[in-house]
Amino acid sequence: xxxxxxxxxxxxxxxxxxxxxxxxxxxxxxxxxxxxxxxxxxxxxxxxxxxxxxxxxxxxxxxxxxxxxxxxxxxxxxxxxxxxxxxxxxxxxxxxxxxxxxxxxxxxxxxxxxxxxxxxxxxxxxxxxxxxxxxxxxxxxxxxxxxxxxxxxxxxxxxxxxxxxxxxxxxxxxxxxxxxxxxxxxxxxxxxxxxxxxxxxxxxxxxxxxxxxxxxxxxxxxxxxxxxxxxxxxxxxxxxxxxxxxxxxxxxxxxxxxxxxxxxxxxxxxxxxxxxxxxxxxxxxxxxxxxxxxxxxxxxxxxxxxxxxxxxxxxxxxxxxxxxxxxxxxxxxxxxxxxxxxxxxxxxxxxxxxxxxxxxxxxxxxxxxxxxxxxxxxxxxxxxxxxxxxxxxxxxxxxxxxxxxxxxxxxxxxxxxxxxxxxxxxxxxxxxxxxxxxxxxxxxxxxxxxx
Amino acid sequence: xxxxxxxxxxxxxxxxxxxxxxxxxxxxxxxxxxxxxxxxxxxxxxxxxxxxxxxxxxxxxxxxxxxxxxxxxxxxxxxxxxxxxxxxxxxxxxxxxxxxxxxxxxxxxxxxxxxxxxxxxxxxxxxxxxxxxxxxxxxxxxxxxxxxxxxxxxxxxxxxxxxxxxxxxxxxxxxxxxxxxxxxxxxxxxxxxxxxxxxxxxxxxxxxxxxxxxxxxxxxxxxxxxxxxxxxxxxxxxxxxxxxxxxxxxxxxxxxxxxxxxxxxxxxxxxxxxxxxxxxxxxxxxxxxxxxxxxxxxxxxxxxxxxxxxxxxxxxxxxxxxxxxxxxxxxxxxxxxxxxxxxxxxxxxxxxxxxxxxxxxxxxxxxxxxxxxxxxxxxxxxxxxxxxxxxxxxxxxxxxxxxxxxxxxxxxxxxxxxxxxxxxxxxxxxxxxxxxxxxx
Numbered sequence: 044x045x046x047x048x049x050x051x052x053x054x055x056x057x058x059x060x061x062x063x064x065x066x067x068x069x070x071x072x073x074x075x076x077x078x079x080x081x082x083x084x085x086x087x088x089x090x091x092x093x094x095x096x097x098x099x100x101x102x103x104x105x106x107x108x109x110x111x112x113x114x115x116x117x118x119x120x121x122x123x124x125x126x127x128x129x130x131x132x133x134x135x136x137x138x139x140x141x142x143x144x145x146x147x148x149x150x151x152x153x154x155x156x157x158x159x160x161x162x163x164x165x166x167x168x169x170x171x172x173x174x175x176x177x178x179x180x181x182x183x184x185x186x187x188x189x190x191x192x193x194x195x196x197x198x199x200x201x202x203x204x205x206x207x208x209x210x211x212x213x214x215x216x217x218x219x220x221x222x223x224x225x226x227x228x229x230x231x232x233x234x235x236x237x238x239x240x241x242x243x244x245x246x247x248x249x250x251x252x253x254x255x256x257x258x259x260x261x262x263x264x265x266x267x268x269x270x271x272x273x274x275x276x277x278x279x280x281x282x283x284x285x286x287x288x289x290x291x292x293x294x295x296x297x298x299x300x301x302x303x304x305x306x307x308x309x310x311x312x313x314x315x316x317x318x319x320x321x322x323x324x325x326x327x328x329x330x331x332x333x334x335x336x337x338x339x340x341x342x343x344x345x346x347x348x349x350x351x352x353x354x355x356x357x358x359x360x361x362x363x364x365x366x367x368x369x370x371x372x373x374x375x376x377x378x379x380x381x382x383x384x385x386x387x388x389x390x391x392x393x394x395x396x397x398x399x400x401x402x403x404x405x406x407x408x409x410x411x412x413x414x415x416x417x418x419x420x421x422x423x424x425x426x427x428x429x430x431x432x433x434x435x436x437x438x439x440x441x442x443x444x445x446x447x448x449x450x451x452x453x454x455x456x457x458x459x460x461x462x463x464x465x466x467x468x469x470x471x472x473x474x475x476x477x478x479x480x481x482x483x484x485x486x487x488x489x490x491x492x493x494x
Numbered sequence: 495x496x497x498x499x500x501x502x503x504x505x506x507x508x509x510x511x512x513x514x515x516x517x518x519x520x521x522x523x524x525x526x527x528x529x530x531x532x533x534x535x536x537x538x539x540x541x542x543x544x545x546x547x548x549x550x551x552x553x554x555x556x557x558x559x560x561x562x563x564x565x566x567x568x569x570x571x572x573x574x575x576x577x578x579x580x581x582x583x584x585x586x587x588x589x590x591x592x593x594x595x596x597x598x599x600x601x602x603x604x605x606x607x608x609x610x611x612x613x614x615x616x617x618x619x620x621x622x623x624x625x626x627x628x629x630x631x632x633x634x635x636x637x638x639x640x641x642x643x644x645x646x647x648x649x650x651x652x653x654x655x656x657x658x659x660x661x662x663x664x665x666x667x668x669x670x671x672x673x674x675x676x677x678x679x680x681x682x683x684x685x686x687x688x689x690x691x692x693x694x695x696x697x698x699x700x701x702x703x704x705x706x707x708x709x710x711x712x713x714x715x716x717x718x719x720x721x722x723x724x725x726x727x728x729x730x731x732x733x734x735x736x737x738x739x740x741x742x743x744x745x746x747x748x749x750x751x752x753x754x755x756x757x758x759x760x761x762x763x764x765x766x767x768x769x770x771x772x773x774x775x776x777x778x779x780x781x782x783x784x785x786x787x788x789x790x791x792x793x794x795x796x797x798x799x800x801x802x803x804x805x806x807x808x809x810x811x812x813x814x815x816x817x818x819x820x821x822x823x824x825x826x827x828x829x830x831x832x833x834x835x836x837x838x839x840x841x842x843x844x845x846x847x848x849x850x851x852x853x854x855x856x857x858x859x860x861x862x863x864x865x866x867x868x869x870x871x872x873x874x875x876x877x878x879x880x881x882x883x884x885x886x887x888x889x890x891x892x893x894x895x896x897x898x899x900x901x902x903x904x905x906x907x908x909x910x911x912x913x914x915x916x917x918x919x920x921x922x923x924x925x926x927x928x929x930x931x932x933x934x
Contacts, residue, residue: 375683405707439674442667442691465685467665 045071047369048166048175050154050315053080054355055346056181057138059362064145066370071175072147073154073168078138079131080183081347082355085205088134090228092127093208094386097235101388108426118236120213127208156316164320164342177341179365180322180329181358182315184308184347191220193281194304200284202303204229210301214238218286218299220278221306222249224385227261229303231387234270241271241297243278243288245306250385254397254447257431261391261449273297310350326350333375335365357381380464384454389430392453395445395464396435407438408445411493413486415450420481425451432486436494441470446487456484470494496571497546498580499530503563505842508535510562512712513555522550524570531567536716537845539806539838546570551577622649629654634664634672663688671695713807720847724871728785729908732866732878733916736899737924739882742766743898745930752934761932764800764856765825767879767900770926772796772817772824775852778919782851784872785910791872799850799870800828802835809835810870812850821932848872854879858900867905874910877923878903900927 047063049056052074060072077084096118103116142149150168156178157165163174186203188194194201202210204225217233219226222244234240242249249272250258262272273290280287284298310328323330323338328350335343343365346358360376367374382394401408415421415430430450437444446460463473470491478488501511511533518530524544532541548570555561555568569577622630622637626649630637635657642649662682664672671691672678682689710718724730742763749761775782775796784791798816802809811831816824834840843849847870855867856879867878880901887897904920911919 373681373687377683405709437667440667440670440691442670466688467667467684467690469666469670472666 044163045069045173045175047071047177047179047366048164048173049073049179049181050156050166051080051181051183051346051348052078052138052149053181053183053346053358054082055183055348055358055362056080056179057142058359059179059181059345059366060147061141061145062363062366063369064142064147066366068366068370070145070147071150071173072142073150073152073166075151075153077135078142078149079135080181080355081185081204082358083134083138084131085208087355089127089131089208090204090225090232091386092130093123093232094228094388096123096126097232098388101235120236121211124210154315156319158319159339159342177343177369179362180317180337180342180344180348181346181362182311182348183358184310184350184353186304187307187309188304189306191278191281193283197281197283197302200300200302201281202301204303204305207301207303214300216299217241217301217303218243218297219303219305220286221245221304222262222272222274223251223305223307224383226303226305227265227385227387229305230265230270234265234268235388239269239299241273241299243273243276243286243297245275245277247275249274250391252397253383253385253391253393254433254449255399256433257391257393257447257449260429260431261385261387261389264389265387271297308347308353310348312348334368335361335376352378352381354381354383377465380461382457382461384457386454389425389428389449389451390454391447391449392457393445393447394457394460395443397445397447398433398435401435401444406444408435409438409441409494410435411490413490413493415448415483415486417489418481418483418486421450421483421486423481424483432490434487434490434494436470441494442467443469443473448486450483450486452483456482456487459484459487496551496569496575496577496580497548498566499542499544499568499570501533501561501563501565501567502540502542504535504538504540507846508563508842510560511535511540512560513557513567514539515557516553518550518553518568520550520553521573524548524550533561534712535842536712537809537842538713538835538840541838542567544570549573551575552581554581621646623651625651626654633658634669634678635661636678661689665690667691668694711806713809717808720870721868724868728869728871730866730869730905731908732903732905733913733920734864734901734903735917735920735924736885736901737927738887739763739898739900739927741928741930742900743882745932748934757934759822759825761821761825763858763882763900764854764879765821765828766930767856767877767923767927768798768800768816768824768828768854769821769932770923770930771852771854771877772798772819773926774919774922776817777922778915780915781875781906781911781919783874783910784848784851785874785907786872790874790910793851795851797849797851799853799873800831801853801855801867802832804836806838809840809845810847810850810853811835811840811844814844814849853877858882863901865903867903869905869907871907875904875906875916875919877920878905 046068047070049060049072052072056072057078060070063070100118103113106113152169154166154168157167163176164178166173207229213236216239219230219242222242226242227249230240230242248255248258249262266272276288276290278286278288286297286302287294312324320339320342329337329344329348331337331344331349335345337344345361345365347353364374364376380394385391398410412431412433433447435445436442443463473491478485514532514534516531518524525547526544528544530542530544551569551571553568554566561567565582566580569580629651635654637649640649640653640657643653644650665684665688668689668691671694677694679689679693682693684690745766746763753760779792782793782796795815796817797812797814799810799812813827813831850873853870853873853876855876857865858879858881861881863880865878867876869876882898882900884896885899886894889895902920902923904916906916
């Protein structure tokens with residue numbers, strides 16, 4: 044008898060499989076494509092690989108600020124893409140060997156849930172039937188392509204995160220519909236290599252959900268680098284290479300060799316027999332409680348398929364919560380300390396409440412903010428660069444509620460703020476923490492003392 | 495040339511207003527007539543519009559700020575112009591959320607000095623040693639539930655230490671919260687089961703956190719305070735009595751007919767009841783008064799207030815010198831103040847409870863048959879007007895028929911008036927209603 048069957052080998056599924064295997068459960072993992080899911084194959088990892096190439100190129104081209112001049116700097120788009128593929132292959136193989144090491148049986152093929160009986164949940168894949176005591180659904184999400192008139196007819200001009208990662212040639216111009224995290228990271232990448240990039244965003248600011256002040260600062264930086272932004276603009280029509288959008292009642296057009304649609308993602312809840320279980324949905328995703336249980340006993344869901352958060356690290360932790368509860372360790376999912384990072388150059392990282400969210404939820408808070416330049420190391424390594432660190436604390440006890448940073452390498456230091464929020468540390472405890480000097484992370488400490 | 499927009503002074507008694515919402519932000523261009531910001535006093539809300547074209551050079555306040563009247567709120571001018579010299583209080587820094595002094599008292603350093611709620615000692619069973627007490631207070635351990643290991647079951651330091659070792663860790667915030675609230679928790683939902691602040695606030699088993707908390711508007715706060723104070727601080731009771739409504743219904747028909755022929759005043763039943771009340775008040779001056787605790791204020795004139803239901807809540811504007819008015823005048827005044835309330839353009843001075851000498855609250859339109867209105871102190875009575883219902887009546891000669899009756903519910907403050915007076919007064923209103931006369 045299988046203790047835990049997992050459908051979907053992304054960051055929720057493979058991490059849950061690894062943890063459950065390590066704890067001695069009999070685990071089977073179904074994956075119809077490649078282990079690692081969207082994150083490893085068409086998301087986090089390939090984009091970060093590409094963005095590092097872009098950053099390296101930027102550094103070479105703009106080295107003169109640091110006294111380094113390189114002549115005839117060139118890049119090879121094909122090589123950049125090839126390296127990305129190599130990195131992905133290596134990491135996918137790494138996940139495979141992890142599964143082996145933890146005795147997880149990996150079934151490569153589509154899985155279909157047949158139903159639930161006394162024998163457990165029945166899953167059929169590649170002609171075989173499997174019965175499991177528990178089922179964890181981690182089928183993830185896919186790019187949402189809105190029904191814009193003319194979009195379908197525009198054929199391969201239209202790209203999502205998937206197609207754009209397998210381009211063979213660099214487009215000369217690119218229109219990006221949706222200035223969210225995915226849109227902005229691709230905007231950053233192609234802008235570095237000289238593609239003319241236009242970002243059309245429906246909302247009044249890019250990167251909704253991040254600190255609005257920082258989103259606006261980042262937008263300014265990229266506008267200086269040549270990206271054209273059209274905010275509060277609604278795309279109404281696509282005609283081949285031409286995107287029509289409405290702004291304040293007027294219609295404009297933007298053209299691009301390619302058009303990236305990055306307006307959001309949608310949970311995958313169809314095509315694998317979910318309906319045979321009678322699992323309840325909520326806003327398009329699978330409805331779960333704080334221990335990731337669905338309404339059906341012994342059936343759990345984790346990751347993007349729940350329809351919110353949509354982050355690899357959220358997914359992994361959700362998978363772990365399932366495994367912990369299955370193995371007798373009480374655990375609940377907490378969403379108040381989930382970090383979010385936009386890997387542009389500079390990066391924006393944030394965790395916890397933004398000012399906007401605190402205001403909306405009527406949570407009494409105090410805020411302090413400092414320019415990144417208060418950290419010596421930032422000055423040393425960011426000639427002419429600017430950034431910001433913002434800390435929100437509770438009004439009454441001074442507990443850390445949110446930390447937001449614009450500047451490199453905020454993605455690598457935001458976890459410190461995650462720990463502070465998870466541990467409900469207050470300013471008093473934070474003030475006693477020693478930060479290494481000189482590091483950019485000291486900006487967090489400086490801001491703590493700015494209260 | 496930059497134009498400064500100030501917080502207008504709405505009425506003599508208003509010292510400050512709260513800005514509910516800015517419709518423009520710094521840098522926005524404005525045109526004459528554009529809505530700049532909405533604001534409210536204790537009693538009413540208003541909107542400020544631009545009187546010039548230009549660009550918002552600077553805004554000195556944020557949504558929700560309380561701003562003294564006549565203070566500079568924002569500056570409109572041509573971009574490039576300086577607005578700094580208009581900043582209230584000179585070049586003071588922009589209002590920020592950072593308040594060092596306030597913070598100091600919020601940190602646990604200060605919190606530790608606050609007295610820890612002493613655990614309830616149920617029975618004489620467990621005495622606690624001083625060392626144990628200090629440690630228990632520091633680590634937030636509930637000593638009353640501990641089985642002491644000292645002599646005669648005395649709780650000693652090591653009992654506290656083992657209690658600390660056995661319970662889940664508490665986060666620093668949870669400790670601060672526990673000290674302040676005195677709550678404790680046995681299990682935690684934080685890192686590795688640590689007790690978090692959330693675990694100390696018991697969630698409702700029915701709805702958990704599925705609700706929304708909205709702060710009261712100023713107006714709601716004021717209504718709540720006034721109504722609660724009224725019931726707390728006076729001795730109110732209500733007498734109900736009916737008046738034969740045939741006369742006023744007949745008058746109403748006449749008005750309607752006259753209007754078809756171009757008569758300008760839509761005199762309603764409410765206006766007629768108002769007129770009857772004024773006539774009755776003239777005969778019962780002791781009701782046209784304020785109860786001041788150790789004295790009574792008797793008024794020479796009648797200032798009649800009318801309860802008005804608006805989107806923002808209940809408002810009770812007053813018609814000054816109502817006893818000087820003809821029924822046409824009263825009708826017009828009632829309409830004017832009611833519309834003023836609905837639009838939010840009413841003079842706040844007309845809304846003060848001590849501005850009126852008597853109040854009418856009419857729920858007849860809504861079909862209410864009986865209710866007990868609440869007095870707007872320091873007034874001594876309020877008349878609730880109910881719907882008209884047919885009632886059987888002896889029409890003479892053993893003949894019974896149904897006659898329309900309008901219900902009158904008079905709530906009065908028994909501190910100021912006695913039952914006899916109040917009854918005679920409400921009866922007088924009925925008589926006035928039954929005998930009302932006016933020229934159309």
